[in-house]
Amino acid sequence: MVEPAKNLNNQTVVIKSEKVSSPWLEAWKGFKKNKLAVVGACIVLFFIILAIFAPIIAPSGFNEHEYGKTLQPPSSEHWFGTDDFGRDILSRVIFGARVSLWVGFFSVLGSIVIGCALGIIAGYYGKWVDTIISRFFDIMLAFPSILLAIAIVAVLGPSLQNALIAIAIINVPNFGRLIRSKVLSVKQEEYIMAAKALGMNDSRILFKHILPNSIAPIIVQGTLAIATAIIECAALGFLGLGAQPPTAEWGKMLADSRQYLIQAPWTMIFPGLAIMLTVLGFNLMGDGLRDALDPKMKN
Template sequence: MKIRKNKTFQKAIHNKSVVIGTIMVLAVILIALLAPFLSPYDLDLMNMENALQPPSGEHLFGTDQYGRDLMTRIFYGARISLIVGFVSVFFSMVIGVLVGLIAGYYGGWIDNLIGRIIDVFLSFPVLLLAIALVAVLGGGTVSVIISLCLVSWTQYARVVRSSVLVIREEEYVLAARTFGASNFRILFKYVIPNALAPIIVVATLGIGTAIVSEATLSFMGLGVQPPTPSWGYALSFGLRYMRTAAHMATIPGLAIMFTVLGFNLLGNGIRDITDPRMVN
């Protein structure tokens, strides 16, 4: 096991996608955590005389329509994006993994029933379903997280189910069952650890998707509500000033792109180093 872990680590540090993605993700996380120390101004400090100022030495990212420092708003907005991304993916993963384990391990009518439920969820466009759920639940961070959980768990359920269908037929699982191991022990000692790699890949890529979804909902006015800083809302409002203050839309857009690209690179890299079909 130790040799395998060291081999995986060696593959990770030599994988450009993993290295670059990790650096980008860690940079965004550090900015979010250290926002109060890195931000030169108060979050909601308004100065109408400095409204719509372009990037300068005093305001590196410029100012918004209320004269607030845009860099400060972007740094604090990273917190909202990461909270929505990590929390929604965590709960989606918990729900999806449990459902996938039950469907794949027990099979039969249980698998068929869960499969039909998943098909129903997948029959709706993800974003459209999220918009409908947010409209019912109302705007706000919590509503966005709940909505994304309800539309994203199916990805984990399908991946886990596929993995479990193979793992449950392995010799070590059959041996454990022969020696009287309970289903609970088999699932959590043998099945889940061996299905962990694809779960991690889907979760890493899912964080980037959740960040884009949150930004999209906020862009439409259905997500995080002002005055809470949100990259999607900042981008939406900035589009009104594209001709006179292009930085208001460009900078939030670049923040979203940088963060999502980082998670996608990391997820693709993890997929490459954990895929047994890759050449060692």
């Protein structure tokens, strides 16, 4: 931006002022420079498009049977082949993207909401409140996450919704501990002290000052956690504790096809590739976001 001004001798001079860029815009520029992160974002976007437009993109319904064409290899008619019920595997993989992404997004969203609420309270108020919440997180982290998820689903009953709840619960400590550590450092900043001195109430300090300045690591962790949630959803489906037949879910597809590994390997290869590519996409995107949002990673 160029601004005219006058000096003491009444002569016009030109003052150039640089345009101020927001931290989020700088992060976006940094993210775009990371080629692997962009590739990961494209993979994620591809599967999101598949999930949204599955009924239009899929060549057939996910539960349409052709009993005369069971275990057919990939061909021009069925690009990914057919399963033991004559169902088109490509269609089931496409519809399976809906299930996996739905569980991944909403389970992580639930974990963020609950974990951040507990972590903010623990970090801001401290003392016995912090002790109780921190010990609760420690107890949950003492159990292997997948075993805890299996136990929760076993109590609630096998279903996709209960698998989502279980995955959300087991990821709560990860977000809670992360936001707690961030709040402990942010609340010592001078502007927080000034807000308290001005008589600003706690809720306003938390939601207007502390939370916005603690959100960057949550975005990164949330992106990486979606990849983990998709794997956990597939694991529960493989064990028969997640999606139930005839729902098209990648983990359940792997479980149903394991007996045909030698006879018809394509029934396991394509659902496995879908899981691998989706998780890879979220991991690459999460690494790119970490590099873009973390000041320590910037030159």
